[in-house]
Amino acid sequence: MNLAVLLEKTAQRVPDHVALRFENRQLSYGELNRRVNKVAGAIKNLGIGPGDRCILMMQTCPEFVVAYYALAKIGAVIIPVNFLYKAHELRYIISDSQPRAFIGMYPYLDEPARVLADFPECAVRIALGVQSDADFISFESLDAPELLETYPASDEDTLAILYTSGTTGAPKGAMLTHKNLYSNAMTVADMRHTEPGDVVIGVLPLYHVFGQTSVMNASIYLGLTLHLFSHFDPGAVLELIEKEKSTLLFAVPTMINRLIAEAEARGLKRSSLRFCISGGASLPVELLKKFEKIFQTKIYEGYGLTECSPVCxxxxxxxxxxxxxxxxxIPGFQIRIVDDSGRDVKTGEVGELLVKGPGVMKGYLNKPEETAKTIVDGWLHTGDMARQDEEGYVYIVDRKKDMIIRGGYNVYPREIEEILYRHPDVLEAAVYGVPDADLGEEVAADVVVRDGARVTEEELRKFVKDLVAPYKYPRHIRLVRELPKSHTGKVLKKELRERWVSR
Known part of the structure; x- marks a missing residue:
């Protein structure tokens, strides 16, 4: 089945229900489907068809949704990328994926234009917010007769290639099929109880797989109203939560932290949040409890990765x-937790998390060796260290590569971060290993404290020291103004280590 069928069925079922809201605009499901069909027809007339790859480099807006579903409808392969990427980052992706088309938007065209000049084979170039000229075709001008025929994609046809963040090396293009993406969206949507009047708060970037599956595709499948934000603005989100009758929030921990700070600073008149799904990174327990108390709602923490479409x-x-x-x-998925020899560990013991299910990618583009190392006998090796309790609940301990080995003892940064978050003056914390001539690695922490806090590095060190074994507490603590993060809010520990070494 082609993923575009999700929209077609919903448009038939609830054509007049509001699908998208953005700034001062809104589109019903019937209008959205008609616009998708027109754009699909126009792109097809430009010579783009099944299997052709297209870079989709747009900020979150209704046109992103239209372009995504139009490309799916004609069987093209979508390569969503961050609209803030610079030429260096784009050059790698374009060189690796060899796209035939590019869809972008003003004012984020200077960097891709520099790269596209060296790739004449990417001949179809479209942009939102420009006049058609020799460089770009205006997205607004894509107005062909409606294309009503949807490409009959097979389950194994690639729908999207999503490049991983590359925090441990060069980015890899995870090839996700129509089945990967539509099955994951339908599964997570059917797991939760929703009502037709629910408004989904669309703050996750749609170029990221979490935003695509849990926010865009799941909402379209269910026929919910999706209120899109071009960027995350805690104040604007708080106003929407206060104004609406019933809202649903999908967020990463950084967003949850900032919503807590905003609500504490200005107060919260009322909360319409029925539930919140947190993913993308580990959510500190203290933040979860505080958010649930302030917003009078429930957070369901989950786990996923690009290679799983993403929720598993x-x-x-x-x-x-x-x-x-x-x-x-989640339904359809299995997990294992194994040691370095690939044997299942006992309940409660730590090992690498392996997953298997319908969302697992078909592989990395142009990287058969990486694919073979990552997917073994159908099991995806996540690189995350985890344990499982007697009831089967999974706990992420840390990234396999983030684990610190201090004098032969394993130290899991997340455990130490959880303790730092218990301190009332701590806003954010990142724990990582740094080189040590005697012990191999030493434990270090960069900490962001709340405005007006007077806590010292030594006080924080003692706070942790009193709660953990002697080899675990961070000998090096540094108070910083902010932590470096990826576009999805993950702390870039590789950059923290590099900063330490350079100092």
Whole structure:
């Protein structure tokens, strides 16, 4: 089945229901489907067809949704990229993926234009917010007769190539099929109870797989109203939560932290949040408890990765949730936790998390060796260290490559970060290993404190020292103004280590 069928079926079922809201605009499902069909027809007339790759480099807006579904409809392969990428980052992706088309938007065209000049084979170039000229065709001018025939994609046809963040090396293009993406969207949507009047708060960037699956595709499948934000603005999100009758929020921990700070600073008149799904990175338990108390709602923490489309584990909706746990495998998925020899560890022991299910990618583009190392006998090796309790709930301990080995002892940064978050003056914390001539690695922490806080580095060091074994507490603590993060809010520990070494 082609993923575009999700929109077609919903448009038939609820054509007049509001699909998208953005700034001062809104589109019904019928209008959205008609616009997708027109753009699909226009792109097809430009010579783009099944299997052709297209870079989609747009900020979150209704046109992103239109372009995404139009490309899916004609069987093209979508390569969503961050609209803020610079020429260096784009050059790698374009060189690796060899696209035939590019769809972007003003004012984010200077960097791609520099790169596209060296790739004449990417001949179809479209941009939102420009006049058609020799460089770009205006997106607004894409107005062919409606294309009503949808390409009959097979389950194994690639729909999207999503490049991983590259925090441990060069980015890799995860090839996700129509089945990967539509099955994941339908599964997570059906797991949760929603109502037709629910408004989904669209703050996750749509170029990221979490935003595509849990926000865009799942909402379209269910026929919910999706209120899009071009960027995350805590104040604007708070106003929407206060104004609407019923809202749903999908967010990463950084967003949750900033919403807490905003609500504490200005107060919250009322909360319409029925539930919140947190993913993308580990959510500190203290933040989870504080958010639930302030917003009078429930957070269901889950886990996923680009290579899984992305959701594969989540705390069960309406069931037992465990703070600090990412939950249970979602329907269709299986997990294992194994040691370095590939043997299953005992309950409660730490090992690498392996997953298997319908969302697992078909492989990395142009990287058969990387694919073979990552997917073994159908099991995806996540690189995350985890443990499982007696009831099957999974707890992420840390990234396999983030684990610190201090004098032969394993130190898991997340455990230390959780303790730092307990301190009332700590806003954000990142723990990582730094080179040490005697011990191999030493534990270090960069900490952001709240405005007006007077806590010292020594006080924080003692705070942790009193709560953990002697080899675990950070000998090096540095108070910083902010932590370097990826576009999805993940702390870039590789950059923290590099900064340490350079000092």
């Amino acid at each position: 584990i989540e705390n069960p909706f309406g069931g037992k949730t465990k703070p600090g746990s990412i939950g249970l495998p």
